[in-house]
Amino acid sequence: MKIIFATNNAHKLSEVQAVLGEGFELVTPRQCGVEEEIPETADTLEGNARQKARYLYERTGLDCFADDTGLEVEALGGAPGVHSARYATDGHDFAANNRLLLKNMEGVANRRARFRTAICLIEGGEEHLFEGIVEGHIIDHEAGSEGFGYDPLFTPEGFERTFAEMSAEEKNDISHRGRAVRRLVAYLQERNK
Ligand code: IMP
DSSP, X not given: OEEEESOOXXXXXXXXXXXHOTTOEEEOTGGGTOOSOOOOOOSSXXXXXXXXXXXXXXXXXXXXXXXXXXEEEGGGTTOEETTGGGSSSSSOOHHHHHHHXXXXXXXXXXXXXXXXXXXXXXXXXXXXXXXXXXEEEEOSSOOOSSSOXXXXXEEETTOSSOGGGSOHHHHHHHSHHHHHHHHHHHHHHHHTX
C-alpha cells in the first residue's frame, strides 16, 4: 500500500519506513510534485500534524499522514515543545538548538523531559490522531553521533545511553515516533484486512 508521509527529512523517512515494514511504501511530498515547504503554524503538535496532513490531502487527494514532534522539558515549562525545530534560530539548526538547551539547563536539578509525537492520518478525507511518548532526561553534555536533533542530549528512561548512542533499531523500538507509528500501522493493518 502506498501512502504519503509529509516529510522530506531522509532520517525520519527511513525511521518510519523501518517501523512500517514492507507492506507499506512511503511516498514523499516531493515525489507527488509538492515542492514548497508545507506550512506548520499551529500552536500544538496535533495542530501542526493536522495542518500538514490536510495541506497534502488537499493538493493530492491521496491518503497521507504527517507527524510533529516536540521535546518537552519539565523544568522549562514544556519548552521547546512545539518550537523544537526553531528553538535557537529560524532554521533547523540542530547544533545551535542543543547549545541553547544546554545553556538553559545549566544548574537545573530537574532534568526530566519527554519526546512526544503526534501523527495525523487522513484516510478518505477523515482525520485520525495517534500519539507516542518516551520519557527520559536531559544530560549535561552531548553524547553520541547517531540520529539527529536533540538525540545527543536525551537519555530515555531505563537506559544509560542517549538516543545518539543507539542504533536506529534500538531507538525505533522505544522512541516517541516508533510508538506513534506502530499505533498508526496497527490501525492501517486492521483497516486493510
Ligand atoms: P519534527 O516535527 O519531527 O520535524 O520535529 C521538530 C524538531 O524536534 C526537529 O527539528 C528536531 O529538533 C526535534 N526532533 C524530532 N524528532 C526527534 C528525534 O527523534 N530525536 C531528536 N530530536 C527530534
